[in-house]
């Protein structure tokens with residue numbers, strides 16, 4: 001048996017005719033930049049997430065940069081974030097000229113440890129950027145309270161958490177601005193790049209809409225220096241079809257997770273994902289903490305089971321951020337976990353047999 005970490009074949013099989021029809025509609029009306037396809041998708045997303053404004057842009061990375069720019073964060077400012085995330089979370093802080101300040105993570109959820117944020121706040125701190133890692137929202141109640149107390153902005157990097165909730169509120173709609181990525185391996189993936197900013201503020205929405213078109217309004221009059229970062233109309237048309245299925249796909253992932261919990265809960269060498277009782281996760285990844293991680297990974301791969309390490313090197317130890325002056329040992333929780341985590345297949349279309357096979361092989365490895 002072969003089990004890929006992610007297999008999009010089954011997902012596309014059913015919806016491909018509808019996607020092709022929607023692509024044809026875009027080809028027929030020739031509105032390739034910010035036409036009705038983008039507007040319609042933005043409206044659908046606003047309705048789905050109960051958020052006032054959804055602003056499509058070219059990628060999840062650009063969404064973060066646009067959010068920082070809209071909040072006028074730049075030179076001399078500090079932004080507090082997590083070191084255990086995809087690179088773009090911190091690279092965008094760097095790109096706008098601000099300084100990323102890394103705070104260690106909660107060992108159970110892998111998200112930023114909200115109890116360690118306060119000690120990282122300085123007079124230069126302008127914002128906190130939590131990441132809803134692997135599809136589980138960070139502890140937004142405590143985080144928002146802290147932000148309010150210290151008059152800080154909150155940008156939610158929700159690239160991995162579309163449809164996730166905290167305290168019954170959609171992740172990405174709780175802070176000042178939330179961002180989404182439609183990179184193909186995200187839970188709502190395009191057939192290329194795409195991203196989005198979410199906000200309930202009319203002011204910020206207006207600014208974000210201008211910033212994605214060179215900061216212009218009206219045309220050829222520039223109040224700001226923005227980006228050229230639009231959500232492609234073809235991608236928007238594709239995503240609109242897929243959005244209708246997102247809830248059922250996420251439910252499929254949760255069902256798969258349940259099977260893993262049943263099959264693997266008594267394997268003492270691994271720790272299954274811990275989900276905060278206030279959080280509803282979408283399992284962008286199913287990430288276990290395991291003994292002999294590298295050997296387990298090699299064993300699973302030799303048995304045709306896809307798996308991956310998210311993330312092998314925390315951001316504070318990346319070469320490009322050495323100027324920040326962090327050393328090994330500064331953020332011990334994420335440093336340790338980066339050597340122990342392994343993400344195993346969780347996508348919605350996995351079969352029961354495949355989940356049983358993955359579980360069996362994990363057990364077999366530790367019984368050797």
Ligand SMILES: *Cc1c(COP(=O)(O)O)cnc(C)c1O
Pocket residue numbers: 059060061062085086088089131157159160181182183193194195
């Ligand atoms: C994927 C991802 C991004 C970047 O999204 P792109 O669309 O690839 O630019 C940013 N942050 C996190 C946490 C991500 O997982």
